[in-house]
């Protein structure tokens with residue numbers, strides 16, 4: 001068969017050196033805005049107190065944004081922090097990594113009137129960072145201790161928020177996690193240039209000092225069964241996140257140098273902690289000096305391209321099968337990546353990974369796509385144009401999204417009901433699963449989502465768990481009388 005003619009449309013661009021990349025990261029105003037008291041106050045004072053708090057409606061936690069902006073504008077930072085932390089267990093984390101352009105800031109009245117949003121996330125970060133510096137954030141001292149206990153599977157934001165809420169009410173709380181430290185994707189997924197690791201560590205330390213027990217390196221379903229947990233605790237929360245990476249289905253995807261996104265990011269994050277990571281140290285998971293191709297268009301893909309730049313990659317290209325407007329990732333992240341030198345190949349879908357005789361990746365062959373008819377979801381489906389092109393690569397990162405693991409099988413609990421995508425089904429009024437007394441929160445319920453939604457779910461589940469335990473305690477008292 002005659003070999004198809006390839007069009008080499010890919011443009012090689014100069015990558016910023018490490019110093020430039022760092023300078024640009026330092027300019028990443030939304031996250032790194034290091035406000036002075038005056039600057040934070042001035043930004044907070046831009047809030048018109050419009051009386052129609054759209055921003056609050058745009059926040060999954062319904063944070064009382066206008067009130068803490070007003071208090072910050074009046075330099076009443078401790079009160080602002082109290083209002084902010086009443087509805088959010090980790091405001092300084094959300095302030096750093098929420099996609100505010102799609103949430104509170106995107107809907108801000110000032111933004112809608114064309115004057116540029118009040119930078120709500122940066123002020124939220126500033127208020128709670130100040131609270132930590134000033135020593136206002138202290139361990140929880142519940143008003144009374146209760147004898148009942150909760151077992152929480154997963155120390156990501158969903159599990160941590162639930163653990164904190166239950167401890168506040170005086171329950172004994174144990175958090176089990178398969179990893180060796182707490183935080184879930186806050187520590188091993190999201191890169192340190194977006195969320196500094198010490199910011200998560202101090203949260204975990206505070207929860208430990210509040211009397212919450214953490215059992216790390218404990219994978220429920222393997223080392224300990226779910227039924228053991230249910231017998232040990234009065235209530236159990238499943239907050240295990242989603243970790244089954246969607247795979248690349250094209251020839252050559254098994255070539256040496258092709259890695260799943262989370263493997264790549266976890267290695268980089270572990271290096272940030274100073275851990276020994278042989279696969280990074282031997283160069284395999286280090287992008288330095290390499291031509292890197294990242295496949296995918298979500299926030300995980302953006303984290304991969306921006307991490308590769310910081311590692312000193314020679315060239316970083318992102319392939320996404322739809323166009324820019326239809327990209328699932330935050331537009332702000334795309335803009336940052338572009339400013340840092342990432343080349344985006346929109347409307348490009350991998351056709352094959354090309355490798356050397358030794359089986360090492362050397363290029364990605366991509367189909368040029370166009371947007372066709374809308375599918376059932378209303379989104380235009382990408383279709384092939386018949387054109388293709390190659391992008392040279394020494395490393396390929398697959399960032400195609402995540403599915404839930406098969407939890408009924410892992411936990412040996414067929415009665416645990418999941419939906420057709422494998423996410424745990426809950427009664428949304430209570431977050432209770434099909435197993436009585438077992439609740440679920442975060443990505444394992446929603447599919448891959450956001451930190452702020454995991455926090456909301458964790459808080460909602462904790463409230464329902466508290467109500468159920470209180471009702472059980474009351475009926476025990478009545479029975480004993």
Ligand SMILES: Cc1cc2nc3c(=O)[nH]c(=O)nc-3n(C[C@H](O)[C@H](O)[C@H](O)COP(=O)(O)OP(=O)(O)OC[C@H]3O[C@@H](n4cnc5c(N)ncnc54)[C@H](O)[C@@H]3O)c2cc1C
Nearest residue numbers: 154156157158178184185220240241442443449450451454
């Ligand atoms: C690369 C990347 C970047 C992201 N960036 C952002 C961002 O900028 N902003 C944002 O809002 N969201 C972001 N997200 C999404 C966000 O991280 C998740 O929505 C959020 O962490 C979900 O919280 P969770 O508590 O449900 O699960 P996770 O954070 O995934 O935590 C689950 C925990 O459960 C543990 N676990 C799993 N199975 C078991 C088991 N059987 N036994 C014991 N422990 C178990 C895991 O070890 C993990 O610690 C990103 C996600 C990724 C992958």
Ligand code: SF4
Nearest residue numbers: 059094098103104121
């Ligand atoms: S939690 Fe997120 S959405 Fe809510 S106010 Fe903070 S940054 Fe905005």
